[in-house]
Amino acid sequence: MDVRLNNAVIERAPAAGLVDGLGREITYLRLSVTDRCNLRCFYCMRDDVKLLPKADILSLEEMERLSAAFIRLGVRKLRLTGGEPLTRPGVMSLIRRLGERTVTGELDELTLTTNGTLLGACANDLYEAGMRRINVSLDTLDPLTFRRIAGHDGLAQVLAGIDTARAAGLAVRVNMVAMSGINDAEFDKLIRWCGNHDCDLALIEVMPMGLAAKHYLPLEAARSRLAQRWSLTAVDDSTGGPARYWRVEETGNRLAFITPMSHAFCSGCNRVRVTCAGRLVLCLGDGAGVDLRPALRSSEADERLEGEIVAAIAGKPASHHFVDPRFRAYAHPMWQVGG
Numbered sequence: 001m002d003v004r005l006n007n008a009v010i011e012r013a014p015a016a017g018l019v020d021g022l023g024r025e026i027t028y029l030r031l032s033v034t035d036r037c038n039l040r041c042f043y044c045m046r047d048d049v050k051l052l053p054k055a056d057i058l059s060l061e062e063m064e065r066l067s068a069a070f071i072r073l074g075v076r077k078l079r080l081t082g083g084e085p086l087t088r089p090g091v092m093s094l095i096r097r098l099g100e101r102t103v104t105g106e107l108d109e110l111t112l113t114t115n116g117t118l119l120g121a122c123a124n125d126l127y128e129a130g131m132r133r134i135n136v137s138l139d140t141l142d143p144l145t146f147r148r149i150a151g152h153d154g155l156a157q158v159l160a161g162i163d164t165a166r167a168a169g170l171a172v173r174v175n176m177v178a179m180s181g182i183n184d185a186e187f188d189k190l191i192r193w194c195g196n197h198d199c200d201l202a203l204i205e206v207m208p209m210g211l212a213a214k215h216y217l218p219l220e221a222a223r224s225r226l227a228q229r230w231s232l233t234a235v236d237d238s239t240g241g242p243a244r245y246w247r248v249e250e251t252g253n254r255l256a257f258i259t260p261m262s263h264a265f266c267s268g269c270n271r272v273r274v275t276c277a278g279r280l281v282l283c284l285g286d287g288a289g290v291d292l293r294p295a296l297r298s299s300e301a302d303e304r305l306e307g308e309i310v311a312a313i314a315g316k317p318a319s320h321h322f323v324d325p326r327f328r329a330y331a332h333p334m335w336q337v338g339g
């Protein structure tokens with residue numbers, strides 16, 4: 001950012017970075033671009049959810065401005081999520097503009113989490129815009145289980161979308177929320193499918209939102225069982241997130257385990273989230289946060305916005321409270337904050 005002094009433009013020293021009160025450097029922003037979704041996964045979004053009024057949702061221009069502020073302050077990785085981000089009209093224009101920042105080197109990575117239903121039509125554009133890796137949520141390979149989980153059909157579109165993404169050059173990690181009694185008999189099938197389609201797979205512990213709590217499945221035991229059937233070699237690849245990776249020697253692809261419930265990884269947390277309504281969420285498993293929309297809408301200058309971001313991040317909670325039974329009362333809805 002530049003400042004003017006006696007009409008001379010003086011370059012301000014680069015921002016020192018976003019560091020919270022515990023010394024954790026925040027370099028990763030997950031931005032939810034919409035609370036709308038074309039699926040209704042029961043563990044995320046009930047059928048009767050109250051969607052936000054459109055006026056509360058940030059415009060694409062506001063989202064770009066907000067992202068730019070975070071980038072100036074030190075964010076290097078930006079993930080778009082939702083709701084389903086690809087349902088937001090005009091989202092490709094935001095993606096193109098943010099993608100330019102990967103070309104200029106302001107961002108190391110722009111990426112996306114999607115349910116994959118609309119990927120077939122967008123994958124080439126995502127690659128053209130500068131994306132190289134995406135996460136696609138896919139909990140089952142069975143059409144009936146898909147409908148049971150997501151409330152709609154769509155498996156064939158998702159599978160075709162993943163193939164189109166791979167053909168476009170995008171690396172794909174399939175995210176599978178592991179749920180006892182729902183899809184826990186399908187882990188081997190997904191590992192094999194991902195091997196055949198050259199994708200990584202992440203198994204994710206279900207968090208106690210929505211109707212999900214009764215299907216919680218600790219993944220350490222699942223990993224031990226899988227290790228009896230697959231040759232799993234620990235790899236220390238980190239994608240800047242909480243996933244711990246193993247190589248499946250039979251397929252050559254990676255298998256990750258994301259275990260927010262059984263193993264907290266908060267001490268190394270490098271991320272914050274912003275909802276589609278502009279609320280900065282400091283931790284997915286905590287109510288803390290601040291509404292950035294007034295700062296965005298009250299002035300075209302960014303000083304107040306940046307000041308509020310820096311001040312809020314200083315108070316990022318030490319750890320999540322997913323295991324606290326009262327957590328549901330203050331959890332941010334997943335479909336607004338984006339997982």
Ligand code: SAM
Nearest residue numbers: 044082083084113114115137206207209338339
């Ligand atoms: N619509 C996009 C999608 O389906 O990937 C992005 C939004 S979705 C909220 C982001 C991620 O959150 C998905 O991988 C989804 O499976 C995950 N998710 C939602 N509710 C969850 C829960 N209760 N426990 C664990 N993961 C959850």
